Amino acid sequence: MTRIVVDWGSSNFRAYRFDSEGGISDRHQAEAGILTVRDGAFEDVLEREIGGWIDPDAEILLSGMITSRNGWVETPYLEPPATLQGLKEKALERRARSGARLLFLPGVCNRIPQPDVMRGEEIQVFGAALPDEDALIVLPGTHSKWVSVKRGAITRFSTFLTGEMFALLRQHSIVGRLIPTGASSERPQAFRAGVTFGFQGGGGGLLNDVFTVRAGALLGSFPPEDIAERLSGVLIGEEIRAGLASAAGAGRRPRLVGEAALVSRYRTAFEELGLPCDLGPDHAAVAGFRRLGLLGGKHG
Amino acid sequence: MTRIVVDWGSSNFRAYRFDSEGGISDRHQAEAGILTVRDGAFEDVLEREIGGWIDPDAEILLSGMITSRNGWVETPYLEPPATLQGLKEKALERRARSGARLLFLPGVCNRIPQPDVMRGEEIQVFGAALPDEDALIVLPGTHSKWVSVKRGAITRFSTFLTGEMFALLRQHSIVGRLIPTGASSERPQAFRAGVTFGFQGGGGGLLNDVFTVRAGALLGSFPPEDIAERLSGVLIGEEIRAGLASAAGAGRRPRLVGEAALVSRYRTAFEELGLPCDLGPDHAAVAGFRRLGLLGGKHG
Numbered sequence: 001m002t003r004i005v006v007d008w009g010s011s012n013f014r015a016y017r018f019d020s021e022g023g024i025s026d027r028h029q030a031e032a033g034i035l036t037v038r039d040g041a042f043e044d045v046l047e048r049e050i051g052g053w054i055d056p057d058a059e060i061l062l063s064g065m066i067t068s069r070n071g072w073v074e075t076p077y078l079e080p081p082a083t084l085q086g087l088k089e090k091a092l093e094r095r096a097r098s099g100a101r102l103l104f105l106p107g108v109c110n111r112i113p114q115p116d117v118m119r120g121e122e123i124q125v126f127g128a129a130l131p132d133e134d135a136l137i138v139l140p141g142t143h144s145k146w147v148s149v150k151r152g153a154i155t156r157f158s159t160f161l162t163g164e165m166f167a168l169l170r171q172h173s174i175v176g177r178l179i180p181t182g183a184s185s186e187r188p189q190a191f192r193a194g195v196t197f198g199f200q201g202g203g204g205g206l207l208n209d210v211f212t213v214r215a216g217a218l219l220g221s222f223p224p225e226d227i228a229e230r231l232s233g234v235l236i237g238e239e240i241r242a243g244l245a246s247a248a249g250a251g252r253r254p255r256l257v258g259e260a261a262l263v264s265r266y267r268t269a270f271e272e273l274g275l276p277c278d279l280g281p282d283h284a285a286v287a288g289f290r291r292l293g294l295l296g297g298k299h300g
Numbered sequence: 301m302t303r304i305v306v307d308w309g310s311s312n313f314r315a316y317r318f319d320s321e322g323g324i325s326d327r328h329q330a331e332a333g334i335l336t337v338r339d340g341a342f343e344d345v346l347e348r349e350i351g352g353w354i355d356p357d358a359e360i361l362l363s364g365m366i367t368s369r370n371g372w373v374e375t376p377y378l379e380p381p382a383t384l385q386g387l388k389e390k391a392l393e394r395r396a397r398s399g400a401r402l403l404f405l406p407g408v409c410n411r412i413p414q415p416d417v418m419r420g421e422e423i424q425v426f427g428a429a430l431p432d433e434d435a436l437i438v439l440p441g442t443h444s445k446w447v448s449v450k451r452g453a454i455t456r457f458s459t460f461l462t463g464e465m466f467a468l469l470r471q472h473s474i475v476g477r478l479i480p481t482g483a484s485s486e487r488p489q490a491f492r493a494g495v496t497f498g499f500q501g502g503g504g505g506l507l508n509d510v511f512t513v514r515a516g517a518l519l520g521s522f523p524p525e526d527i528a529e530r531l532s533g534v535l536i537g538e539e540i541r542a543g544l545a546s547a548a549g550a551g552r553r554p555r556l557v558g559e560a561a562l563v564s565r566y567r568t569a570f571e572e573l574g575l576p577c578d579l580g581p582d583h584a585a586v587a588g589f590r591r592l593g594l595l596g597g598k599h600g
Contacts, residue, residue, distance in 0.1 A: 077519070109515075109519055110515075111519065111521075113502065113503055114502040114503070114504065114508065114509075114512040114515070114516075115512050115515040115516040115518075115519045115521050116511070116512065116515045117514075117515045117518050117519065143474070143511065158504045158508050159508060159511045159515070160504065160505075160507040160508050160511065161473070161474075161475075161507045161508075161510055161511050162507055164473055164474060165507060168468045168469070168472055168473060169468070172468055172472055173461070173464055173468060174443070174461075174464060175461075202413065202414045203413055203414070203542075203545065203546050203547060204414065204458045204460065204542045204543070204545075204546040205460075205506065205538055205539075205541065205542030205545075206505065206506040206507070206538075207460040207461045207462055207465060207506070207535070207538060207539055207542065208414065208458050208459060208460050208461075208542060208546065209414075210461055211416070211443065211459045211460065211461050212414040212415050212416065214417075215409075215414070215415040215416045215417045215459070216414075216415040218415075218417050219377070219409055219411065219415045219417065221411075221415050235507070238505055238506075238507060239505075239507055241505065242503075242504045242505030242507065242508060243504070245503065245504075245505075246503050246504040246508065247503060
């Protein structure tokens with residue numbers, strides 16, 4: 001039987017084909033995220049991208065925003081404690097035109113202490129935490145996730161709008177307006193100073209902290225060339241403070257998982273703060289998919 | 301002698317003419333903010349808007365973003381403690397083509413505990429606080445200011461990016477994307493719930509709090525029609541918490557000053573939190589300009 005997993009997000013389409021021993025025999029990536037698909041023609045895109053892999057016996061697992069309201073088949077959210085086995089058991093099954101079985105995986109939600117949701121990141125978490133392990137997995141990004149794992153199950157998590165907030169403030173706000181055109185992102189001291197400031201907090205909370213980045217440049221506390229990196233540092237420092245203080249982070253040592261440049265940036269922030277952190281495996285999503293592909297379950 | 305004051309901001313041009321007793325004899329407003337002025341033709345705009353008031357003996361005080369780097373004449377910032385008298389003494393004098401004296405007022409800055417700046421709002425503060433009074437003046441807005449006044453002088457202040465942050469998140473972020481088209485802003489319960497949540501904090505800081513507004517709607521904790529007002533409440537609740545905790549706000553009773561609808565919104569927030577606040581005078585800017593116009597000083 002051919003096993004295929006598809007990580008289909010808003011911007012990207014990533015697919016992996018497994019051999020009979022659970023090794024990855026083929027992989028394919030395209031900028032064919034769900035936002036690029038018109039009139040709900042998801043199956044056409046699937047066939048265009050990986051049609052050559054698909055036979056009537058194939059089982060295709062789909063994860064990510066493809067399972068959201070704006071995707072192909074909307075799946076519910078799995079409540080914590082959420083396991084890889086649970087993800088597969090709660091998958092919604094459809095039949096492809098080719099006869100292949102399509103399994104749309106659920107997302108994971110969290111209602112306590114605050115409502116939160118993820119779709120797709122859970123695969124990275126299951127790839128980064130060992131089965132039955134206790135861990136705190138931190139996935140930096142547009143919407144950073146701090147995910148508490150107990151005995152291999154996701155028990156709670158918090159999302160931080162860090163990356164999106166940085167982009168908003170840089171591109172659209174009065175803080176970003178002072179950034180000189182072509183300012184380099186190689187300002188490590190500015191980043192580190194921002195991290196410390198954001199972590200400690202200036203006493204007026206984040207709405208004030210970000211304004212002080214503008215005011216500090218206007219008053220000559222640092223050059224305008226520092227604004228972008230300082231702002232990035234302030235937001236990441238604030239995320240680390242709040243993440244460690246949150247229920248998801250309490251008392252655990254963060255394990256950073258994700259794209260190398262971003263992980264490196266967060267690692268620098270933890271170092272600057274004198275706080276411990278570990279680096280998770282590269283390609284955590286692939287590891288998670290491999291574990292998922294190897295699983296049995298009601299559809300297995 | 302004709303005395304004129306001009307409050308010339310990014311978006312608006314507001315001018316007042318005083319009679320010999322210090323009463324306002326004429327006023328004029330236009331959407332002729334500095335962002336609308338091309339090629340630095342500020343004097344042309346001044347003559348177009350209030351040329352009929354100006355004679356060679358006139359004294360024209362200018363305040364607001366017209367005194368910034370992107371304005372007509374850049375003035376320095378006055379350091380605290382900043383008084384109305386100090387503003388006038390530090391004004392930069394130029395001669396208009398008509399022969400009238402132009403006095404460009406400084407802004408006010410603050411370096412402790414965090415760098416902060418204002419240009420124009422100080423006039424409202426001096427209109428809202430009595431001479432020699434101790435007060436905490438709160439000016440809600442795009443960039444809310446919490447201003448501590450001692451014996452009539454501005455001693456320190458903090459700016460919160462509240463209004464701009466709301467606009468950014470509503471228009472450009474993933475949180476705003478769920479807001480139904482045409483959703484009403486008449487959702488007082490959603491606003492009040494947001495204020496309480498933002499004031500108490502969800503345990504994960506503001507970057508998490510704003511994401512929970514999206515997640516709560518996705519999980520059915522409240523309808524999507526509530527998102528905008530809840531988000532507004534979260535940000536204002538956070539501002540009030542941080543403003544009261546800040547050095548500018550410590551131990552004082554806030555006096556709200558500004559545009560009526562916005563003051564009303566903040567008053568509702570204070571009520572919801574069971575916290576005291578006072579309402580400042582309407583037209584605080586006019587009161588401040590009147591006091592300024594009556595002042596003597598080296599140019600008086």
